[in-house]
Amino acid sequence: MSIATSDQTTGIDVRNDLIEAHNGYWDHLSKPGTWWSGVERVAIARETRLARQCALCLRRKAALSPYGIEGEHEDGGSGLAPGVVDAAHRIATDAGRLTKTWFDSVIDDKFTDAHYVELLGIVSSVMSIDTIHIILSLPLDPLPEPVPGEPPRQRPIGLEDIGGWVPTIDPSKASASEKDLFATRRASNVSKSLSLVPEEHRSMKRVLTAQYIPIELVPSLGENGGRAISRALMELVGARTSAINECFY
Amino acid sequence: MTDPDQLPEARAAVVDRLGEAALVDAAGVIGAFQRMNRLADATGLPVDKPLAVLTAGLDDELGIQGFYTAQHSKRLPWVVRKLGQMMRPFGSVMMKVLAPKNDV
Numbered sequence: 193m194s195i196a197t198s199d200q201t202t203g204i205d206v207r208n209d210l211i212e213a214h215n216g217y218w219d220h221l222s223k224p225g226t227w228w229s230g231v232e233r234v235a236i237a238r239e240t241r242l243a244r245q246c247a248l249c250l251r252r253k254a255a256l257s258p259y260g261i262e263g264e265h266e267d268g269g270s271g272l273a274p275g276v277v278d279a280a281h282r283i284a285t286d287a288g289r290l291t292k293t294w295f296d297s298v299i300d301d302k303f304t305d306a307h308y309v310e311l312l313g314i315v316s317s318v319m320s321i322d323t324i325h326i327i328l329s330l331p332l333d334p335l336p337e338p339v340p341g342e343p344p345r346q347r348p349i350g351l352e353d354i355g356g357w358v359p360t361i362d363p364s365k366a367s368a369s370e371k372d373l374f375a376t377r378r379a380s381n382v383s384k385s386l387s388l389v390p391e392e393h394r395s396m397k398r399v400l401t402a403q404y405i406p407i408e409l410v411p412s413l414g415e416n417g418g419r420a421i422s423r424a425l426m427e428l429v430g431a432r433t434s435a436i437n438e439c440f441y
Numbered sequence: 442m443t444d445p446d447q448l449p450e451a452r453a454a455v456v457d458r459l460g461e462a463a464l465v466d467a468a469g470v471i472g473a474f475q476r477m478n479r480l481a482d483a484t485g486l487p488v489d490k491p492l493a494v495l496t497a498g499l500d501d502e503l504g505i506q507g508f509y510t511a512q513h514s515k516r517l518p519w520v521v522r523k524l525g526q527m528m529r530p531f532g533s534v535m536m537k538v539l540a541p542k543n544d545v
Binding site: 320 | 459460461462463465470473475476477479483484486487489500503513
């Protein structure tokens with residue numbers, strides 16, 4: 193692979209584990225999920241990319257409040273319901289100003305909280321992978337061809353309310369098939385955020401391990417997982433990213 | 442840096458000073474936090490209580506109470522915030538003790 197620096201093109205080696213994790217994600221994306229079909233999942237990924245150039249999203253981002261700006265998103269003609277497209281675009285471009293009122297307004301019998309969590313897993317994954325490509329001046333990976341099949345639409349058991357908008361699995365009450373999600377009975381809130389859709393949680397863990405550090409090393413602040421920058425620098429970069437995104441968590 | 446036009450210069454600076462592997466790893470961290478920020482904000486998650494206590498006061502110092510997403514987490518009582526500030530020198534040790542093995 194090569195990257196363009198200030199005035200020249202420089203060859204750069206991207207870690208194999210990072211490339212493999214990203215390729216693994218696109219494979220995961222192409223298949224039927226738990227609540228969305230492969231076609232719908234790839235369409236949500238496409239909307240995530242379109243959101244960056246969507247005129248409505250740009251106007252909302254610039255506005256004092258995004259909720260006073262009406263209009264239609266520049267969608268990809270995917271056939272996704274308007275509320276689904278709106279969710280994908282808002283999460284991609286202005287997640288820091290989402291509200292419980294907005295969340296309640298888009299959730300209904302067809303776009304359930306579980307559909308929302310799977311969509312969130314897709315949007316956040318695509319944003320995450322594409323950001324790395326943009327930083328390294330690499331072309332974006334092409335979206336995969338959808339794999340046919342029906343999603344099982346199955347809710348896990350052992351759900352609890354931790355004060356957010358969606359229920360999450362209580363690690364101490366997880367069923368045998370979901371015991372692998374958490375190594376212990378305690379887990380941070382953000383690490384449980386996708387657990388309503390266990391397959392999205394597993395996918396998140398696989399990619400995060402390659403992008404950041406192995407999950408089990410996170411609490412050990414002296415560990416950098418063998419990366420080329422110190423853990424302190426990694427946390428500084430992460431904190432700066434969060435500040436730009438105005439993420440309080 | 443939020444201006445894409447500054448990206449080539451910033452990229453070159455990291456490569457020149459820290460090397461290509463550092464650029465890849467820094468990009469990985471940014472990508473990871475792009476994801477985790479969205480997971481927290483798009484589900485209205487409150488900050489975990491042990492972490493909130495250990496970092497009490499930092500939010501004021503950093504000025505992040507003005508973030509829209511701060512409203513997802515209840516502000517701790519004054520006494521608890523003071524206690525958290527007193528415990529801060531031991532923060533990294535307490536993080537290791539309190540945090541679960543698979544935490545993110």
